[in-house]
Amino acid sequence: MASSAIKTEDEKKEFFDSDEVVDRKVHKLVKMILKSKHFIAFTGAGISTSCGIPDFRSGYNTVLPTGPGAWEELAQKKPPKRSKVVHITEAIPSKTHMALVSLLQNGHLKHIVSQNVDGLHRKSGIPKNALSELHGNIYLEKCKVCNKEYIRDVDVVTSNDARVHLTGNKCDNIDCQGDLVDNIINFGENLDSNVINRAFREAELSDLCLAMGSSLRVNPAARIPKEVAKKGGKVVIVNLQKTPLDSCAKMVIHAFCDVVIEKVMRELRLQIPIFSIQRFIRINKNERSLEIKPIDEDGEPFSFLKSVRVKDGEKSLRICKGQYFFEALTCKEDIRVKLRFQGHYGEPSLKVLIPSDCVEEKLSLKYSPMTGIWEVNRVY
Numbered sequence: 001m002a003s004s005a006i007k008t009e010d011e012k013k014e015f016f017d018s019d020e021v022v023d024r025k026v027h028k029l030v031k032m033i034l035k036s037k038h039f040i041a042f043t044g045a046g047i048s049t050s051c052g053i054p055d056f057r058s059g060y061n062t063v064l065p066t067g068p069g070a071w072e073e074l075a076q077k078k079p080p081k082r083s084k085v086v087h088i089t090e091a092i093p094s095k096t097h098m099a100l101v102s103l104l105q106n107g108h109l110k111h112i113v114s115q116n117v118d119g120l121h122r123k124s125g126i127p128k129n130a131l132s133e134l135h136g137n138i139y140l141e142k143c144k145v146c147n148k149e150y151i152r153d154v155d156v157v158t159s160n161d162a163r164v165h166l167t168g169n170k171c172d173n174i175d176c177q178g179d180l181v182d183n184i185i186n187f188g189e190n191l192d193s194n195v196i197n198r199a200f201r202e203a204e205l206s207d208l209c210l211a212m213g214s215s216l217r218v219n220p221a222a223r224i225p226k227e228v229a230k231k232g233g234k235v236v237i238v239n240l241q242k243t244p245l246d247s248c249a250k251m252v253i254h255a256f257c258d259v260v261i262e263k264v265m266r267e268l269r270l271q272i273p274i275f276s277i278q279r280f281i282r283i284n285k286n287e288r289s290l291e292i293k294p295i296d297e298d299g300e301p302f303s304f305l306k307s308v309r310v311k312d313g314e315k316s317l318r319i320c321k322g323q324y325f326f327e328a329l330t331c332k333e334d335i336r337v338k339l340r341f342q343g344h345y346g347e348p349s350l351k352v353l354i355p356s357d358c359v360e361e362k363l364s365l366k367y368s369p370m371t372g373i374w375e376v377n378r379v380y
């Protein structure tokens, strides 16, 4: 991707439409959404600032609680004013992230193209086939040899040197054991051709693109909404600063993304879902062994467990990493298993009782950071 840092004071300036203007524009936007056949969203760092993650291009005197963007901080060389910043792994998806989940589930939205590497779209519940993460995802690593992807519950980017992508982990496949690399695209590096091609295919199909929280200054990403406009589709931009694509947009809304999306959802009579952490485990058991596999919604490996402790009679078996495979179990009685998680959202350990007659089972584990309660359900 190519860097294009904001340079002039005018480009850093933030604009705010009045409430009446926002209401009028949202009403028009909702009409466009209801008429569209292939509505896509294009998202930038501005949808994650309300989660406490600073963006790249906000000016030093921004109204955002996350303070100036990364480039401005570098340029100003003085401590930034910030009232809200959280560690990226602890960030809770914003109202915008959660509303997009509902818009997708209700058939309004067809695809999301994102410039963000914070992984919040996947965390919010957007399935990977409905998402093009142009610049990568800090929770994803890929095998250099067999290309197998692994999603983790920890930031896999280990080096401050942007040229180093090795994560230090190896492929789980015993026949492969290739080196794993992160998929972050730094400035000067080429985008993954599969990802950018899919994003362009979605743009070509799209008759409406809602670009939210992006200054639309980084290419080739910014060519996605441009492509929609070029093919005759409508582009609506929600951003505090002006963007180079304002002139080809059908409408520009200068307001916070969360404010706009709340009004959109209200007019569509849709609820914004409450964020919860969704995990799955697969259990395989026979008379002599027990295997517990943490998986994602597609059944692919997802290492969100820190450790698993199994009580077998009087013995306590514990494996910290790897496949969670326990041999020489009694397995004739119910087995008590204690799962420990990474705990980014303060999620406590969870005790699961595996019945003696269990052979194979998939469990859904849902945790609400609001209530602090795990909900366990069998998946059939």
Ligand SMILES: [Zn+2]
Binding pocket: 143, 144, 145, 146, 147, 148, 171, 172, 173, 176, 177, 178
């Ligand atoms: Zn491999």
